[in-house]
Amino acid sequence: MKGPESNIPLLYAIVSICWAIPIYWLLHRPKSTIPAIPGSNGLISSYMAALRFFQHSTEIISAGYSQDRNGIFRFPRLSRWEYVANGRDRVLEVASAPSHILSLDEPIWDKFQFGYTVGPEFQNNSYHLDVVRGALTRNLGRCFPRVRDEIVHAFNDVIGVRDTEWKLIQMYPASLQIVARTTNRLYVDLPVCREPGYLQLCIDFTSVVFLRGKTIGLFPKFLRPIFGPLISRRKSTLRQALKFLGPLIYERLDQENQHGREWAGRPNDLISWLLDAAEDNERTAPALAMRVLATNAVAIHTTSMALTNALFDLAAYPDHISPMREEAERVVATQGWTKAALGNMHKIDSFLRESLRLNTGPVVMTRKVIAKDGFKFSEGTTIPYGALISVPSAPTHHDPANYDHPDMFDGFRFSRMREERQRLVDSEGTGIFTQHMVTTSPEHVMFGHGHHACPGRFFAATELKAMMAHILINYDVKPETDVRPPELCLGENVMPNPRGKVWIRKRE
Numbered sequence: 001m002k003g004p005e006s007n008i009p010l011l012y013a014i015v016s017i018c019w020a021i022p023i024y025w026l027l028h029r030p031k032s033t034i035p036a037i038p039g040s041n042g043l044i045s046s047y048m049a050a051l052r053f054f055q056h057s058t059e060i061i062s063a064g065y066s067q068d069r070n071g072i073f074r075f076p077r078l079s080r081w082e083y084v085a086n087g088r089d090r091v092l093e094v095a096s097a098p099s100h101i102l103s104l105d106e107p108i109w110d111k112f113q114f115g116y117t118v119g120p121e122f123q124n125n126s127y128h129l130d131v132v133r134g135a136l137t138r139n140l141g142r143c144f145p146r147v148r149d150e151i152v153h154a155f156n157d158v159i160g161v162r163d164t165e166w167k168l169i170q171m172y173p174a175s176l177q178i179v180a181r182t183t184n185r186l187y188v189d190l191p192v193c194r195e196p197g198y199l200q201l202c203i204d205f206t207s208v209v210f211l212r213g214k215t216i217g218l219f220p221k222f223l224r225p226i227f228g229p230l231i232s233r234r235k236s237t238l239r240q241a242l243k244f245l246g247p248l249i250y251e252r253l254d255q256e257n258q259h260g261r262e263w264a265g266r267p268n269d270l271i272s273w274l275l276d277a278a279e280d281n282e283r284t285a286p287a288l289a290m291r292v293l294a295t296n297a298v299a300i301h302t303t304s305m306a307l308t309n310a311l312f313d314l315a316a317y318p319d320h321i322s323p324m325r326e327e328a329e330r331v332v333a334t335q336g337w338t339k340a341a342l343g344n345m346h347k348i349d350s351f352l353r354e355s356l357r358l359n360t361g362p363v364v365m366t367r368k369v370i371a372k373d374g375f376k377f378s379e380g381t382t383i384p385y386g387a388l389i390s391v392p393s394a395p396t397h398h399d400p401a402n403y404d405h406p407d408m409f410d411g412f413r414f415s416r417m418r419e420e421r422q423r424l425v426d427s428e429g430t431g432i433f434t435q436h437m438v439t440t441s442p443e444h445v446m447f448g449h450g451h452h453a454c455p456g457r458f459f460a461a462t463e464l465k466a467m468m469a470h471i472l473i474n475y476d477v478k479p480e481t482d483v484r485p486p487e488l489c490l491g492e493n494v495m496p497n498p499r500g501k502v503w504i505r506k507r508e
């Protein structure tokens with residue numbers, strides 16, 4: 001029997017057609033003075049460019065960037081024009097704009113219909129983001145032993161090479177499993193972090209929110225209260241989550257009711273950190289379980305894509321393997337497996353930063369203008385109320401003004417800069433190195449920049465560096481073919497090829 005999901009594409013198609021009329025109207029609106037990307041000003045050409053964006057978004061945004069690398073441009077989507085602000089000064093203006101003028105939440109809230117998919121309580125209360133920014137990041141060093149332990153077990157179980165035979169691994173699905181397990185070892189610890197049903201729920205949650213939220217968003221507002229709850233299936237997701245997390249959370253709530261926050265053996269994990277910050281209605285098992293799912297949603301796919309890309313790069317540029325392996329073995333031999341030791345793996349840090357630089361989508365830091373008068377840049381251009389504005393990611397990272405040989409993968413470009421900086425410090429006593437994997441800047445926007453810069457990047461970097469060091473010390477890696485698996489483009493989302501494979505074997 002067909003499930004309700006099988007009707008979603010049909011529903012999607014019908015409602016999309018209903019949008020044709022407003023699209024027609026929108027594309028006939030008086031023209032803006034802000035330049036459009038080349039060849040997209042006419043009715044047909046703008047529509048064609050909007051369609052082309054689904055598969056060629058990076059080319060389209062790069063064409064806009066090339067017109068004026070310090071300018072602002074617009075590009076057409078099916079139902080509206082969107083804006084992109086190029087260059088250091090404008091990126092800084094977007095990054096520092098207050099939330100009542102440029103909102104990060106509103107476009108995400110609209111796009112994924114969070115009111116239905118995760119719950120209305122998320123709108124005015126995103127305390128789990130503060131938990132990521134605060135307790136989770138602060139506790140990374142203390143919790144590192146269990147993160148490290150899970151990396152070892154997850155690689156053994158998921159990669160599954162026991163002898164020195166080469167095995168061809170489909171990297172993205174393997175990364176999802178490894179990252180979901182490692183992340184949940186920190187979040188909810190053993191045994192739940194190894195429950196296959198729970199892991200799948202966490203992995204699927206992001207795509208469920210994405211697909212169902214987008215489908216609900218296609219309905220006119222007045223129909224969403226009817227179709228939203230049906231399509232989102234939030235309640236059944238929550239029921240499933242509670243099957244795994246319920247006993248853990250009820251036990252924790254019980255202990256807190258009896259002893260308050262301080263009791264012997266209180267686990268140092270996400271549930272405790274959430275309980276330290278949660279107020280009133282948030283202190284229930286369903287509310288806490290939804291926050292755990294949401295904190296998984298921001299972490300799993302992003303980190304898995306980064307791990308997949310890093311392995312594709314390791315296989316494609318094998319001259320990096322030996323220096324990084326030597327570094328990992330030396331650091332671990334002298335300092336052991338600690339978070340502080342990872343801080344001394346400069347080549348691995350550099351390699352991952354380079355991999356993030358070159359494997360990025362066309363735009364990042366998307367904001368909605370919510371000030372009624374629009375958003376005015378200091379040079380005078382105004383972005384209208386209700387419009388979306390982003391900053392360019394791939395074009396910024398490929399700009400020769402920002403990087404020497406910007407299209408070349410040079411895994412040690414940042415560790416060389418670090419060494420040069422260190423020489424300056426030693427000889428002149430001046431200079432601070434500002435190109436760590438987690439450092440954001442207007443020239444490296446993979447984690448965004450400014451007050452919304454990814455708060456999970458310290459955890460992501462810890463996981464990724466520990467995983468890379470583990471791979472280098474324990475495994476050999478080689479490419480499946482001479483061609484690096486091509487990335488997959490779905491509009492503004494660009495991801496590593498989910499079918500891409502690499503050969504892996506245990507080292508002798």
Ligand code: HEM
Binds near residue numbers: 104303306446457
């Ligand atoms: C390599 C992995 C990751 C990448 C590339 C990444 C990238 C990003 C980017 C580009 C943003 C948007 C910044 C903006 O719009 O200004 C963001 C936001 C965010 N990320 Fe990450 N992220 C990663 C891993 C994680 C992890 C592991 C967590 C959680 C532990 C996390 C939690 C968040 C949260 C909560 C936000 C929203 C911040 C806010 O609303 O102010 N991310 N991330």
